[in-house]
Amino acid sequence: MRIGFIGLGNMGAPMAANLARAGHELVAFDALAAALAPLAALGARAAGSVGTLAAEELGMIITMLPASPEVRAVYLGEDGVLASVRPGVILVDASTIDPHTAREVAAAAAARGNPMLDAPVSGGTGGAKAGTLTFMVGGEAAALELARPVLAAMGRNIVHCGGPGTGQVAKIANNLLLGISMIGVAEAMSLGTSLGIDPAVLASVINTSSGRCWSSDSYNPWPGVVPGAPASRDYAGGFAADLMLKDLGLACDAARRARQPVLLGALAQQIYQQFSARGFGRLDFSAVIKSYRSDRPDDA
């Protein structure tokens, strides 16, 4: 299938490369022209603008953009996708944005005769390169079945979450919980070690008890407890604290719009914000444990 791909950042570039390697014919666009070179080497063709890309004869257009305003501009702008795309082309937005915007854009696409899927991913840049992402997909089941073979070239799990926007809902609900759990683990590990238990022993107790969670058993924030985790390499790589801050912001905004309280979620966001304000926003989000293991010069 000939596929248009818009947005070749840290995530988009390796995803598009996997599509090219899987034999798909690609037409690509990025606001940064230089981003197209590596993809051209894999046989992809560059488009001069969103509009010219959208006007081509394509089976599908995939977008991978930083945030809601970019998604809005790329789809609804004057020279945007919906202004030029042919009816029937399937539109897949893999960006992580608020569900409200996702639904608004999907409705505009439907009105134009284009089925649209919101398909945010988890798995990070590692998963993007390895082609092992998880796609959380909102939209019509029929459209997803058509898109599935294409998505399968980029990810391992493709989960249908329901109608338009529910892919975004699943992503932000999961990350709300993740952001809370990680701080929960940071507090439990810090309290336990303050009180004299060995951190590896505490983690092993928790991991076989009711406190068990991904943030403890697969991504423990205490250095050395999980050898492969960012905590064991000075919190380099992984999922930046500033990205967690962005996702918790999406969750809190969506909650406000729905008048749904999220007390722990809002406090968790503030704790990452305090952490980011201290200059640590580029570290992996598990480094938030630094807010709990401070030196104590004044302690008797």
Add this chain to the structure above:
Amino acid sequence: MRIGFIGLGNMGAPMAANLARAGHELVAFDALAAALAPLAALGARAAGSVGTLAAEELGMIITMLPASPEVRAVYLGEDGVLASVRPGVILVDASTIDPHTAREVAAAAAARGNPMLDAPVSGGTGGAKAGTLTFMVGGEAAALELARPVLAAMGRNIVHCGGPGTGQVAKIANNLLLGISMIGVAEAMSLGTSLGIDPAVLASVINTSSGRCWSSDSYNPWPGVVPGAPASRDYAGGFAADLMLKDLGLACDAARRARQPVLLGALAQQIYQQFSARGFGRLDFSAVIKSYRSDRPDDA
């Protein structure tokens, strides 16, 4: 081995019964004389007081008491265990109390020539009856090896956590995390469904993603998501919200003493307190999701 057992409440009674069934000779005491009858039917002998029990020729004394003041009274009181127990008898306190008190009592026992283990349990009354409890044990490894065959008649997992008090530390650190995670799941499930995703779909996404945790995959607070969980039977049985409130209180108190911040933990405690103040303290703690799924008469 002849064993003294003090404290035959909801947890202690089935634990002692399992010991009797395993062929141990039991001498038992409870402030409530009626609590002894079922155990007598299994061959146990009743002692008239803590002091007379402690004065007997025993290999081990096990206590299962409600809170720190009772533990202090039973061990350190005028007619308490330490006033009469013979040197060398192993003391095992299975109560959940603060680590500070556990260490103080263990030090007093050591001074008297009695090795002492703090051995709080998880698994609830179900685990106590089935003999499948987990023991989190603090104290000398040698004493634990002597106690292990006895504990094995009451529980399935026996984890050595380190020196005196670390069993309590492991328990309260795990439950701190559990209390936070459960509210995290409640917020994520409530936000997701408010935004239009099906709760079972959302749970299945979370359970295979980074939000995965025991509170979501084994004990989900949304009715019907996990068939056997308390949420699927109107939050009856399980682990009462008031007990979670007690354990979070122990965690916050220990944190204060150690000058260790636990921001989410303290807020979680308040959320259970608010829930308990509304009259729901006897429901399973997963019912805290009721604080998030309110009716909204004023909503347009």
Add this chain to the structure above:
Amino acid sequence: MRIGFIGLGNMGAPMAANLARAGHELVAFDALAAALAPLAALGARAAGSVGTLAAEELGMIITMLPASPEVRAVYLGEDGVLASVRPGVILVDASTIDPHTAREVAAAAAARGNPMLDAPVSGGTGGAKAGTLTFMVGGEAAALELARPVLAAMGRNIVHCGGPGTGQVAKIANNLLLGISMIGVAEAMSLGTSLGIDPAVLASVINTSSGRCWSSDSYNPWPGVVPGAPASRDYAGGFAADLMLKDLGLACDAARRARQPVLLGALAQQIYQQFSARGFGRLDFSAVIKSYRSDRPDDA
């Protein structure tokens, strides 16, 4: 001076009426035509659109709008103020919006040759009717001096806060503190009375001690403590909880943009959100004390 006035809602209508009564020649516009009738009775002329109003020969244009999107549309829209206004006309936006938008609009106005002031108010509909509002004003001092006699017809205190946007900054910082203080008073009054002190006695102690604040001495949330306060008339009138929720939202959003933590502020917002979700959003914000004085059927 001939003045254009846009936005005749609960606040704008009485403000415009005071201008008319003070002898100013008014040209007014509101999206709701019916809103113009009472003003016409005071001699004001109706304009057919924002654009036709802006094109008139005026000394000043005042706007009083619900939120940022409306301000953006009225000033920057195709038929907006800046498209037609003559250079030199002073623009005064009395809406409460985010400082970022205020600065963006002020910069666009300056580029067109129009001095602009952001001038959000406090004092509520009571102050609007009585002409006793406080204006917190951001922008050039010279423009404020020209506007001052006009603002004085609507308000009693006119405070210059600094350059463009600082009027909004002062408003949201004050209301952030107000939202927190009110909950603080609610917690202190609820805790004190739970512990057996008379609420009037407690309030009088606080009001002469270090807990003293406007939320306690002038607007106490406990019924009967301050006779004229909303608490003493079933929380009718006053400043709606949903408006406090909006203002705390502005504060949290501005804080996020500035990467400035506001831990208590974010939690306070959630507490009003929880309160609003229960259907109480139209009550005065001091009614949030209801979240703390629940009935306790299960209490022994």
Add this chain to the structure above:
Amino acid sequence: MRIGFIGLGNMGAPMAANLARAGHELVAFDALAAALAPLAALGARAAGSVGTLAAEELGMIITMLPASPEVRAVYLGEDGVLASVRPGVILVDASTIDPHTAREVAAAAAARGNPMLDAPVSGGTGGAKAGTLTFMVGGEAAALELARPVLAAMGRNIVHCGGPGTGQVAKIANNLLLGISMIGVAEAMSLGTSLGIDPAVLASVINTSSGRCWSSDSYNPWPGVVPGAPASRDYAGGFAADLMLKDLGLACDAARRARQPVLLGALAQQIYQQFSARGFGRLDFSAVIKSYRSDRPDDA
């Protein structure tokens, strides 16, 4: 009147000195014998123990002790006040402790025939020296009237709060609100200045608006805003953050016992705890604003 005085710490010593200067005949005791010398120079006599002091012919005994355990020991201990005091002697405890203990001790005193008042103070060491303390008094009005002339030698305001324990209730409710308000002011000032307003201008707006409070107008945490406040002398002197932490601990404990939620209060306590854990516990509590004005090396 001949008066016994127990506890000559930072607060007790100047209070007792004011009594001596007012012509009262004093018998004093402190566990630290050296503490008695300055008082002896004013004519006071030293007692050898609590018991011998209590056995003397006295009109009143006043105690000023660090916390509940000391109060319990001094009144209820084997050699304590109640073991030796003559019936009818009025007992006044000026310590700040939990209301529960205050009531327990008062009940024991009443059973012995001794009217007892809980009379915690505000005003700090400055107020103690100047004799300008505020006494918040719980207990019988008749006993307070007898005590009033004596208290008047140490303080300026003497407020009757109700029955036994209500003096403590008033103190902890006020300080709960104070601890919250100070952080509220810290957040509002930090947010405002982050967004570009001058701190002195912001404070002056707040102080004439609905955010007005003692923490802003008399004790502003921003350096230079209130010349005499601790913020203007590097947060030296004043009311130590660790003492605020202690008082918020009393409030949270009392709330837990009463099953009364205090969400902002519990979070405020954690914020002071985090601050104290960084080694700042001896600074004035207004220094908590340092948690909000961090350097931001990573900020672009």
